Amino acid sequence: MFSPQHAFLEYLSKNNMAATEQRRVVLEVFLGTDGHHSCEELYMQVCKQDPTISPATVYRTVKLLAESGIAESLDFGDGVTRFECRYNKQHHDHLVCVRCNMKIEVVEERIEDLQESLAQKHGFTLNRHKMILYGICARCRDA
Amino acid sequence: MFSPQHAFLEYLSKNNMAATEQRRVVLEVFLGTDGHHSCEELYMQVCKQDPTISPATVYRTVKLLAESGIAESLDFGDGVTRFECRYNKQHHDHLVCVRCNMKIEVVEERIEDLQESLAQKHGFTLNRHKMILYGICARCRDA
DNA sequence: ATAAATGCAAACGCTTTGCGGGAAT
DNA sequence: ATTCCCGCAAAGCGTTTGCATTTAT
Numbered sequence: 001m002f003s004p005q006h007a008f009l010e011y012l013s014k015n016n017m018a019a020t021e022q023r024r025v026v027l028e029v030f031l032g033t034d035g036h037h038s039c040e041e042l043y044m045q046v047c048k049q050d051p052t053i054s055p056a057t058v059y060r061t062v063k064l065l066a067e068s069g070i071a072e073s074l075d076f077g078d079g080v081t082r083f084e085c086r087y088n089k090q091h092h093d094h095l096v097c098v099r100c101n102m103k104i105e106v107v108e109e110r111i112e113d114l115q116e117s118l119a120q121k122h123g124f125t126l127n128r129h130k131m132i133l134y135g136i137c138a139r140c141r142d143a
Numbered sequence: 144m145f146s147p148q149h150a151f152l153e154y155l156s157k158n159n160m161a162a163t164e165q166r167r168v169v170l171e172v173f174l175g176t177d178g179h180h181s182c183e184e185l186y187m188q189v190c191k192q193d194p195t196i197s198p199a200t201v202y203r204t205v206k207l208l209a210e211s212g213i214a215e216s217l218d219f220g221d222g223v224t225r226f227e228c229r230y231n232k233q234h235h236d237h238l239v240c241v242r243c244n245m246k247i248e249v250v251e252e253r254i255e256d257l258q259e260s261l262a263q264k265h266g267f268t269l270n271r272h273k274m275i276l277y278g279i280c281a282r283c284r285d286a
Numbered sequence: 287a288t289a290a291a292t293g294c295a296a297a298c299g300c301t302t303t304g305c306g307g308g309a310a311t
Numbered sequence: 312a313t314t315c316c317c318g319c320a321a322a323g324c325g326t327t328t329g330c331a332t333t334t335a336t
Contacts, residue, residue, distance in 0.1 A: 052293080
């Protein structure tokens with residue numbers, strides 16, 4: 001009832017979709033790799049578990065994970081869509097090191113509040129936002 | 144001395160690049176269309192002025208505009224890179240209506256400050272950031 | 287039995303690139 | 312004269328899709 005696995009099964013049955021072995025494997029791999037991963041990266045992991053699963057199935061399944069709210073898609077601007085787990089996780093933004101690509105998840109309530117009032121000031125009902133901070137991390141600067 | 148045209152010529156000569164008619168036309172079109180435009184959109188405008196100019200040249204020239212600091216590339220997440228004029232314009236972020244695609248340029252100094260201190264708190268030297276707020280504009284909500 | 291999901295390979299949309307002829311320096 | 316640039320067409324990239332077959336319901 002409170003696991004992402006269960007949530008996914010519920011989403012599938014609610015939409016008359018089949019609970020296939022491939023979908024189970026993709027979800028398992030997705031949950032097992034924390035961080036922010038592309039479909040290609042996930043596919044490589046999936047292959048280790050079952051080499052007969054195709055890239056197309058990974059793309060298709062990850063899209064379902066996003067639609068069901070278990071995954072969230074991220075665009076760091078390098079042409080690749082990445083995904084992170086959103087299940088039972090609070091919203092956060094990202095701090096990205098432009099040198100080593102390290103990514104830190106950050107939250108700043110005051111920014112969120114200001115975004116909301118900024119949107120309101122312009123008559124907008126805010127749905128969501130994307131905020132990515134690019135810089136150089138401490139380790140790279142000292143290196 | 145203070146026009147984008149001059150700045151571009153200077154950038155070109157500094158890098159041993161030729162001041163061609165095509166580059167002049169692309170710059171002129173870019174400066175003449177305010178807002179946020181894709182290379183394809185710019186190409187269509189360019190064609191009206193000179194139908195012999197190729198898409199490839201538009202892509203190549205716009206890239207030069209970005210490298211020279213006259214243009215800035217924007218990624219609103221729909222798979223198309225757009226460009227806006229950066230010459231003598233202050234930094235700003237964007238508010239995007241997810242329904243009609245209207246885009247408003249916004250600035251909130253307090254957010255900028257909080258971003259800076261948030262980065263510092265994590266040991267980052269901040270280079271730049273991307274912030275896009277997605278929502279529904281007043282007109283679309285009332286419609 | 288029906289409807290849906292899979293693997294495969296081809297197609298997609300945006301963008302970049304190799305090439306030979308042509309233009310700027 | 313040399314270097315750089317252009318237009319063209321082809322390739323590149325991550326991702327999506329049509330199709331015939333296999334699988335879940």
